[in-house]
Every structure is written in C-alpha cells, then in structure tokens.
Amino acid sequence: MSGAVPAKYQSASEIVDLVTNREISAVEVLERYLNQIEEHEEDVHAFNLVTINEARAAAKETDKLIVQGEKLGPLAGVPVAIKDNLCTKGIPTTASSKILEGWKPPYDATVVKKLKEAGATIVGKTNLDEFAMGSSTENSAFGPTRNPHDLSCVPGGSSGGSAAAVAAGFAPIAIGSDTGGSIRQPAALCGVVGVKPTYGGVSRYGLLAFASSLDQVGPFATSVRDAAIVHEVIGGYDPLDSTSIKQAPNSFVQIIDEGVNKLKVGIISELMGGIDGITHEVIEQTNKAVSALSNAGAQVEEVSLPAALYCLSAYYLIAPAEASSNLSRYDGVRYGLRVDGANLKEMNVNTRTEGFGDEVKRRIMLGTYALSAGYYDAYYGKALKVRRLLAENFADLYKDYDVLLSPTSPCTAFKLGAKVNDPMTMYVNDVCTIPSNLVGHPAISIPFGSGKDGMPIGVQILAPPMKEPVMYQVARTLEQASQ
Ligand code: GLN
Numbered sequence: 001m002s003g004a005v006p007a008k009y010q011s012a013s014e015i016v017d018l019v020t021n022r023e024i025s026a027v028e029v030l031e032r033y034l035n036q037i038e039e040h041e042e043d044v045h046a047f048n049l050v051t052i053n054e055a056r057a058a059a060k061e062t063d064k065l066i067v068q069g070e071k072l073g074p075l076a077g078v079p080v081a082i083k084d085n086l087c088t089k090g091i092p093t094t095a096s097s098k099i100l101e102g103w104k105p106p107y108d109a110t111v112v113k114k115l116k117e118a119g120a121t122i123v124g125k126t127n128l129d130e131f132a133m134g135s136s137t138e139n140s141a142f143g144p145t146r147n148p149h150d151l152s153c154v155p156g157g158s159s160g161g162s163a164a165a166v167a168a169g170f171a172p173i174a175i176g177s178d179t180g181g182s183i184r185q186p187a188a189l190c191g192v193v194g195v196k197p198t199y200g201g202v203s204r205y206g207l208l209a210f211a212s213s214l215d216q217v218g219p220f221a222t223s224v225r226d227a228a229i230v231h232e233v234i235g236g237y238d239p240l241d242s243t244s245i246k247q248a249p250n251s252f253v254q255i256i257d258e259g260v261n262k263l264k265v266g267i268i269s270e271l272m273g274g275i276d277g278i279t280h281e282v283i284e285q286t287n288k289a290v291s292a293l294s295n296a297g298a299q300v301e302e303v304s305l306p307a308a309l310y311c312l313s314a315y316y317l318i319a320p321a322e323a324s325s326n327l328s329r330y331d332g333v334r335y336g337l338r339v340d341g342a343n344l345k346e347m348n349v350n351t352r353t354e355g356f357g358d359e360v361k362r363r364i365m366l367g368t369y370a371l372s373a374g375y376y377d378a379y380y381g382k383a384l385k386v387r388r389l390l391a392e393n394f395a396d397l398y399k400d401y402d403v404l405l406s407p408t409s410p411c412t413a414f415k416l417g418a419k420v421n422d423p424m425t426m427y428v429n430d431v432c433t434i435p436s437n438l439v440g441h442p443a444i445s446i447p448f449g450s451g452k453d454g455m456p457i458g459v460q461i462l463a464p465p466m467k468e469p470v471m472y473q474v475a476r477t478l479e480q481a482s483q
Contacts, residue, residue: 156190179437282411
C-alpha cells in the first residue's frame with residue numbers, strides 16, 4: 001500500500017452523538033485515533049508532537065463530566081489536531097522553526113481555549129512549512145509531511161500536517177491557518193474539507209503572526225457539516241484580537257441542507273484557463289462541479305475577475321512585507337533559540353542566521369526590499385492598489401452573484417522534492433486561493449473527484465464577507481453530488 005488513508009471516516013458529529021449517549025467513552029474514541037497514529041505516523045509525519053498524556057487526561061475529564069450528568073459541549077470527546085503555529089499553554093509551539101526551540105507559550109490561543117471548552121480532546125501539534133511560508137510542508141525544520149494518499153507526494157502546505165492528520169484518520173478535525181491558501185490548498189491535495197473564514201471571524205489571538213492583514217484560522221474536516229460545526233465553535237468576537245468582528249456570523253449549520261435552487265453562481269474565468277499553469281484535469285473536474293450545481297437548480301454563469309491576474313504578484317509583496325516586520329521579534333532575547341556572539345548585534349545576527357530556514361530568510365529579504373525607501377511606492381504601494389482593485393472587482397460581482405467558484409489548487413499533489421528548488425513554481429500553487437485572502441472573504445475547498453494519478457482534486461467556493469452560511473450551503477450540495 002502506498003498510502004495511509006483509512007477505509008472509512010467517522011464524522012465529528014457521529015462521535016459527539018455516541019459519546020453523549022454513552023455508547024462509547026471519550027477515552028475509547030481517543031485510543032482508536034492514537035492506534036491509527038501509532039500505525040502510520042512514522043510514514044506520514046503529520047505531527048511535530050503528539051500530546052498523548054494531555055489528551056488522555058482531557059478525554060478522561062470528558063468522561064467524568066458524562067458520568068456526573070453535566071451538560072456537554074458541541075465537540076465532546078472529539079480529537080482535534082492543532083497546527084503548530086497556534087499557542088498551547090505549556091506545550092512547545094515551534095512554527096516548525098529552529099528559532100523557537102524550547103519555547104513554551106504561557107497561554108492558549110483563543111481557538112484552542114474555545115475547542116477545549118467545547119469538549120474537544122487536543123491530540124497534538126501538526127507540522128507546517130516554517131512560519132506557514134510554503135505550499136508543500138517541505139519547508140519545515142523537522143522534515144516534510146507526506147500525503148496519506150500517496151506517501152511519495154506532498155500534502156500541500158503550509159498546513160500540510162493538519163490536512164494529512166485528517167486524511168490519515170489521525171483526528172477527525174484539525175485546525176490550520178490560511179494566509180494565502182494554507183488551509184484550502186492542502187485540503188484539496190489531501191482530499192478533505194478546508195475552510196478559510198471571513199477575516200476577523202475567527203480570533204487570531206495566539207496565532208504566531210505571518211502576515212497579519214491576511215492570516216485567518218480555520219478548520220479541516222472530513223465533511224462540510226463537521227467543518228461548519230467547528231467553525232461555529234472557534235468563531236465569534238474576541239476582544240483580544242483587535243481585528244475581530246463584533247457581529248461575526250456564528251450559525252452556519254442551520255441552512256446547510258437547503259440546496260442551491262435559484263442561487264446564482266459565478267465561475268471565475270481567469271481561474272478556469274485564463275491564467276497559465278492550471279492543469280487541464282483540474283479544470284475538467286471543476287466543470288463537472290459546475291454541472292452538478294446547475295443540475296441541482298443553481299444558475300451558473302462565467303464571470304470575469306480581472307484583478308485575479310495580479311493577485312499572486314501583489315501577495316508575494318504584501319505577505320513578505322508584513323512578515324519582515326512580524327518576524328523581527330525573534331531576536332534571541334525574547335523567545336526560544338539564542339546563539340551567542342561578541343555583542344548584542346552579533347548574537348542577534350547569529351541567532352537569526354542559524355534559527356531561520358532559507359524560505360523564511362527569502363521572505364524577510366523580499367519584504368524588507370519591498371518596504372525600503374525608494375522602492376516602497378513601486379512595490380508595496382502598487383501591491384496595495386491591486387488589493388483595492390480586487391476588492392472593487394469582487395464587490396461588482398457580488399451585486400449579481402451569491403457565490404463564486406474556481407479550482408482550489410492548480411494541480412494535484414506533486415512529488416516530494418519536485419518544486420523545492422524553484423520558488424516561483426512553488427508560489428504558483430496559490431494562484432486560486434490568494435484572492436480571498438487579499439480581500440478578507442471566506443472560501444472553502446471541497447473534495448471533488450480525482451486526477452489521472454488517482455490523487456484528490458478540490459473545488460473552491462468563494463463567498464462575500466460574513467456570508468459563510470450560503471458558502472456552506474453550496475459546498476454541501478457539491479459534497480452530495482460528489483458522493
Ligand atoms: N503558500 C503561501 C505562502 O507561502 C500561503 C501560505 C499560507 O497561507 N500560510 O505564502
């Protein structure tokens with residue numbers, strides 16, 4: 001067998017029902033997943049750390065509450081894997097970087113806190129591209145994660161560990177972060193559901209910042225319903241995140257089964273062959289999704305999003321610019337690694353030289369350059385103009401359409417090592433996912449068939465800000481059509 005995918009997935013909602021009705025204990029649920037981890041983790045390497053003891057203690061606690069007849073949370077007994085760039089109190093949080101060696105956060109990220117309050121069992125911290133910079137999880141200081149469908153392939157990135165954990169049946173739910181596609185692209189490559197919420201809809205408190213105006217936290221799941229349930233749990237206003245939306249929507253599951261009759265769906269032509277690099281088989285499969293929606297009663301039309309042509313370039317200026325500032329805090333004084341030098345400056349340089357990997361250094365240099373006096377207007381300033389233009393393009397389209405549709409990833413999972421030496425080729429993986437980040441809109445990737453190589457293909461539904469309910473509704477219809 002070349003993969004590590006279980007024959008059947010159990011959904012989080014099924015687990016909650018079984019645990020709540022005392023048909024199975026939270027400890028038993030956990031042990032099943034730990035067995036699967038035991039069997040396949042060595043091949044897949046989804047985790048930087050499996051928190052076995054803490055998980056067993058948490059599951060026991062849930063079972064105790066059940067015996068006491070306490071009211072249980074919406075994720076009672078559900079194992080959840082957390083991307084290792086989200087703070088977990090007292091548990092190493094590395095961002096898959098050497099620079100955070102030995103650092104243990106003094107607090108839980110808000111999403112982690114909410115998951116625990118909902119009764120979830122945190123099973124471990126998942127691997128990622130260092131500081132979430134990458135599209136294959138090969139930029140991890142701790143070695144790559146492999147795709148559970150074919151261990152010679154990448155899982156996508158940067159949340160490749162989270163996507164692989166769900167695909168391999170190590171946990172029914174995982175949490176990731178999405179700055180330019182890092183939840184949706186690995187979800188597509190691993191054949192699971194992945195959601196980037198509206199910017200401000202889910203708290204970023206306790207997420208190690210990459211590009212703060214783009215970063216969002218979101219769920220991976222094996223079904224659209226599970227993703228919506230987790231989204232409800234982790235979403236909502238948080239005073240600890242200054243960009244948190246006060247009236248964030250928080251009911252996504254309710255209308256999920258209402259179908260798409262009379263909804264208007266725009267197919268983004270630029271991402272259906274208008275831009276080079278999107279493979280024929282991905283376009284073909286996306287067209288099948290379009291037909292499925294049309295058969296289900298949606299009104300589908302091709303539309304144009306002209307600024308999509310410039311999104312990749314704009315993103316690879318804005319994200320590195322913000323990263324160059326955000327990552328200045330790793331100075332050898334405040335967190336993790338310190339490599340000594342003759343004086344403060346030397347210590348600082350030695351620490352960063354040894355602590356950061358090549359891609360992180362490349363981004364810091366790109367960002368510093370784009371922000372430097374004399375180049376600011378030509379690069380960073382121009383990228384911001386593209387961002388504005390894109391927002392106008394989207395606003396125009398959403399006057400007439402409920403949601404938009406495109407492929408999630410331009411290709412299926414590629415072989416490990418195939419793109420590591422060519423950053424530009426790697427960056428092209430994000431061409432379909434970046435637009436939603438630049439404007440802060442929600443988007444979801446749903447598995448829809450596979451390529452000639454048998455590897456999963458994902459289709460993306462984009463929605464206006466705060467319009468997750470309709471996004472989930474359309475996604476659910478596609479999910480049914482794909483089954
Ligand atoms: N692949 C993109 C990048 O490398 C997106 C990363 C992300 O969403 N965290 O920047």
